[in-house]
């Protein structure tokens with residue numbers, strides 16, 4: 001049996017409300033709340049980045065897994081905001097948890113899909129028997145250009161998963177995927193902010209791939225939407241995952257627990273993985289979970305998990321997602337936010 | 349701090365590794381070659397719990413180079429459960445609300461960047477222990 005033996009997350013303490021951003025750019029905040037189902041988003045502290053969020057999420061995942069860091073055979077960190085352009089995030093994470101030097105690491109990148117990539121590769125490696133345990137992390141401190149639509153959603157957070165054959169809390173039943181070359185969102189070397197195809201990011205990009213992967217996964221597993229207790233889709237805003245869920249025949253109680261973007265924002269590589277973690281926080285043993293990520297460029301990974309009794313035993317060994325999301329928040333004004341995110345710089 | 353020094357100190361900066369004297373059992377942080385308590389020269393590597401209480405602190409409003417964008421921030425002496433006292437930056441809080449005796453917990457954070465093109469130095473800082 002291969003699956004998740006431990007999961008853990010880290011969400012920054014800082015938040016900014018859509019009103020605060022809309023006030024600066026003269027846009028209509030209620031339109032973002034209603035139209036995109038966005039209310040506020042997380043903002044990393046000045047001393048947080050993908051490396052620190054990954055490490056702190058990994059500690060929580062290891063605490064729940066009960067697996068010793070030295071027994072982790074591979075560390076994969078998926079992000080579009082790795083701290084360095086050249087220097088792996090994985091070695092630093094592996095060093096911080098105490099998994100070095102007999103460990104394989106890689107930094108993965110695939111827009112918002114990079115987090116589930118590590119889970120996809122990691123589960124196959126453990127299944128193949130090549131390594132005993134893999135730590136797979138999705139983390140981002142994503143940036144939207146000032147005044148761009150993405151500025152209302154681009155947020156920060158990390159989710160980490162220990163993949164193993166031991167101490168399973170959610171068994172992996174199957175995986176599938178769906179990819180095409182679709183130029184909906186990109187960032188060229190040396191440019192600070194990503195660019196996107198506006199409305200092109202919807203139908204031919206997000207919806208086509210999420211539906212493609214979901215339908216392929218359901219066909220492969222010979223299952224239907226009503227067979228699942230929970231579903232988590234990638235959530236670039238609060239609207240797309242709800243639209244796609246309804247279109248595919250899933251209902252509100254199935255996606256409610258995993259839908260975080262309305263109060264978290266889009267954590268990119270952390271987005272659907274954080275949704276999975278929030279769902280594991282609520283699930284009972286023996287329940288079925290469908291996870292479908294999405295990354296621009298473009299593709300989706302799909303996973304079917306079945307929870308075990310061990311989930312209840314280890315859940316309280318680390319903070320739950322809703323606690324990190326809802327408690328001890330500090331709200332920023334746009335000026336502090338712009339400074340923290342490097343949008344305005346102190347004179348040299 | 350030089351790159352080699354930062355690199356040498358990774359075990360304690362990243363993982364709070366300390367040296368426990370095999371003779372008198374006192375934990376030295378940072379670890380030492382000779383135990384200041386008993387003169388012992390053999391140590392066991394132990395990982396500190398990262399949990400403790402704030403003993404005393406000061407609020408930095410005029411920061412040294414490289415920390416200017418973070419003012420005001422607190423630097424404090426923390427008494428760890430493991431019987432070790434250490435000095436660290438305290439983050440994720442309004443420093444004016446800190447009190448002696450506050451429960452704190454270690455988090456992995458960015459400590460310093462060598463400008464825009466240099467290395468990023470990571471390590472422990474402390475945050476209020478509120479379970480998030």
Ligand SMILES: [Zn+2]
Nearest residue numbers: 369372383386
């Ligand atoms: Zn001694």
